[in-house]
Amino acid sequence: MLLAVDTSTPQIGVALYDGARVLAEHLWVSQSRHTVELAPMVEKMFQQTGLTVSDLSGLGVALGPGSFTSLRVGLSFVKGLAISRTLPLIGISTLEVIAAPVALDKRPLACLLPAGRGRLAVGWFQAEGNGWRAMGSPYISSAEEVSVSIKEPTLIAGDLTIAERSLLQNNPLIQLVSPALSTRRPGVLAELAWQRLQTGQTNPLHSLAPLYLHIGEPI
Template structure:
């Protein structure tokens, strides 16, 4: 089975191809260019280097968020278009489980964090049981100080990973219970999305069509928040 995976949930954009249990290839670019500039050239390069076409793909996998609102829409649009054209199923993988999978073989609690603007982070917690990644807490939005205080109260050795660690590195490094992995583990990867998708497909979990798959936003976008605030002020002015 050929699984094609996409992840544009963060600043890094990546595409990967998994054939059965073998990672055939992955292209990852982590720079300031927009995902719309990077994604299609990366996909074309992957197909060319792996000597395959879209007709060889059996299953699609996509990171549905939480993360960059614009980035999520770009990957989602690409996956939906391919699924519609080739009549393929899509496996949904969230960004936090994908990050946790990067270090799924450790004996510490695993807490991925992604920037949710302000002092907030998207987060969840996991642990490893053999080769299986177990979710301990569901995805939520927390203030970084509240999260670090929570770790202190639990008193458990913890790994924090993801793009959020760079924004709050100084605070994190002051916590003796917390460690940060190497840079390659802090990047969202389509290869992890593919690996998780394979297991989900075997268990018949989180499988969608291009009609029903949706991004996971958790919170409203800045544009939506600004629009609602504008509408509120307009209503207040009218009421006066």
């Protein structure tokens, strides 16, 4: 059994996954109350499923990019569990969680996350084999800059406002993935982490850190 936790942005997600099914999944937008809300929701999942922490064999966590404070809440929570229960921990890029459920396509895929102050974290992916492969490193931009930069048919998925979606749609080369399919599901994070757990791709606790795109400038 694997517990997955994503606190990258105001949207929080938690899920329990047994390798074949998502047994429980909760997703909500928090009003900057990540520290207060995370643990009770995890406990609620255990109660709903009749499981306990003792049933866990691994942990998965979204590493960002995302909010400086929010990311630390999730990572601190799972690290505490990993240490107290001697559980393996797997960190996954938050942008990879967005990309994973998008149908494979010959067009490049840009995944976007809110980065505060009207900025967006941007990560590019290319279809390869049975999944999406990250191309280059993520960076900070804006919806307008992303729209202007795209010169070929491109898919875009991510957590976007109405205004950002409207702006991006002005470029006829852009096809936006629907809001529902762009939503970061903790069940997807759990599945990605489970796959790596099965092949021994775990992360040393001492070196696992959130991905911040602006060091010293919280987003």
